[in-house]
Amino acid sequence: MKKTFSILLMTVAITAHAQKATIKKQFKNLEPQVSLLLKEAPAAAQNGRNFPRTLENGKLKNVVSRDWTSGFFPGILWLMYEGSGDKKWLAPAKEYTEMMRKEQFNKGTHDLGFMMFCSFGNGYRLTGDTAYRNVLVQAARSLVSRFNQTTGVIRSWDHHQDLWKFPVIIDNMMNLELLFEATKYTGDSSFYKIAVRHADVTLKNHFRADNSSYHVIDYDPETGQVRKKMTHQGYADESAWARGQAWGLYGYTLCYRYTKDKKYLEQAEKIAAYILNHPRKTTDLVPYWDYDAPGDDQPRDASAASVTSSALFELAELSGKSAYRAQAKLILENLGKFYRSAAGSNSGFILAHSTGHLPAKSEIDVPLIYADYYYLEALLRSRR
Numbered sequence: 001m002k003k004t005f006s007i008l009l010m011t012v013a014i015t016a017h018a019q020k021a022t023i024k025k026q027f028k029n030l031e032p033q034v035s036l037l038l039k040e041a042p043a044a045a046q047n048g049r050n051f052p053r054t055l056e057n058g059k060l061k062n063v064v065s066r067d068w069t070s071g072f073f074p075g076i077l078w079l080m081y082e083g084s085g086d087k088k089w090l091a092p093a094k095e096y097t098e099m100m101r102k103e104q105f106n107k108g109t110h111d112l113g114f115m116m117f118c119s120f121g122n123g124y125r126l127t128g129d130t131a132y133r134n135v136l137v138q139a140a141r142s143l144v145s146r147f148n149q150t151t152g153v154i155r156s157w158d159h160h161q162d163l164w165k166f167p168v169i170i171d172n173m174m175n176l177e178l179l180f181e182a183t184k185y186t187g188d189s190s191f192y193k194i195a196v197r198h199a200d201v202t203l204k205n206h207f208r209a210d211n212s213s214y215h216v217i218d219y220d221p222e223t224g225q226v227r228k229k230m231t232h233q234g235y236a237d238e239s240a241w242a243r244g245q246a247w248g249l250y251g252y253t254l255c256y257r258y259t260k261d262k263k264y265l266e267q268a269e270k271i272a273a274y275i276l277n278h279p280r281k282t283t284d285l286v287p288y289w290d291y292d293a294p295g296d297d298q299p300r301d302a303s304a305a306s307v308t309s310s311a312l313f314e315l316a317e318l319s320g321k322s323a324y325r326a327q328a329k330l331i332l333e334n335l336g337k338f339y340r341s342a343a344g345s346n347s348g349f350i351l352a353h354s355t356g357h358l359p360a361k362s363e364i365d366v367p368l369i370y371a372d373y374y375y376l377e378a379l380l381r382s383r384r
């Protein structure tokens with residue numbers, strides 16, 4: 001019995017070791033492409049637009065640090081350091097992270113989780129530098145300044161005030177990670193409580209009977225009542241925008257990670273079932289940009305697939321259900337086989353074929369920096 005157990009332990013250790021080596025090799029293979037982006041980004045930087053986001057008319061398009069996507073490039077550099085084990089990624093990761101420092105005081109957006117957690121959050125996790133942690137705590141303070149006690153949620157956007165009074169988008173679930181972490185760093189439970197309240201109110205109002213989610217819920221900040229249920233980036237108000245479903249899946253999975261509240265795990269599993277059993281599921285599991293956009297020639301969204309893959313790896317771990325891991329792996333493999341930019345092309349973006357905002361005729365069938373970020377995160381999670 002004892003002998004069988006030690007053989008089993010040895011096999012597990014050997015498998016884990018082999019898996020780690022494979023991932024390291026995969027990161028090494030990605031190095032030329034990410035190095036190209038690192039080389040091209042400064043050339044495209046004008047007027048503070050330091051951060052690569054996508055390609056526009058075939059040319060690299062950078063954005064300023066207050067853009068919601070700014071943190072993904074520093075995040076990619078941190079993940080390259082983690083995945084390859086090569087110290088050469090440290091200096092650029094630190095440099096791009098530093099360029100975001102002032103956003104810790106930005107109270108004009110709910111996207112601080114994306115922006116600061118991907119950059120400073122990975123920096124803190126991988127270096128233990130407490131100066132990074134201090135920035136994250138300040139960013140969490142800025143983020144909770146957008147919380148309203150009456151609605152019980154964090155306001156997403158300040159634009160379109162003619163249309164909405166207090167809009168909250170499903171994407172906002174992603175920003176809660178910063179708040180859960182801020183409570184861990186400081187012992188101040190107010191961040192945690194706000195995150196939980198936001199997750200609960202979103203659970204109540206954002207989901208339909210089939211477990212798909214609306215993109216935007218507009219609240220009345222005086223009464224807390226829901227005013228409108230709409231889309232902004234999806235096909236229709238009643239449709240299921242693909243990336244929104246992925247944000248919800250990832251968001252409720254992370255809420256379960258921090259709280260161990262079963263209702264979040266159940267919600268994550270319901271969303272996973274919606275995505276994985278959808279009648280319009282594509283054969284390669286990379287979804288159309290919106291599940292309800294008609295016809296088979298709709299653009300795909302590789303970013304939705306990479307977020308879903310990463311989330312499913314974690315869901316598999318937390319639920320103990322290996323079927324999620326199998327699906328996560330399949331998505332990751334298909335992205336690698338069919339959605340990778342040809343070597344040396346696309347200014348160094350790893351994945352092609354994402355869709356950012358089709359109704360605005362913007363970012364259709366292009367590389368997007370967050371598709372690459374969650375692809376790398378999924379790769380790292382696949383070794384756990």
Ligand code: GLY
Pocket residue numbers: 068171233243356
């Ligand atoms: N959070 C904005 C988007 O997913 O496009």
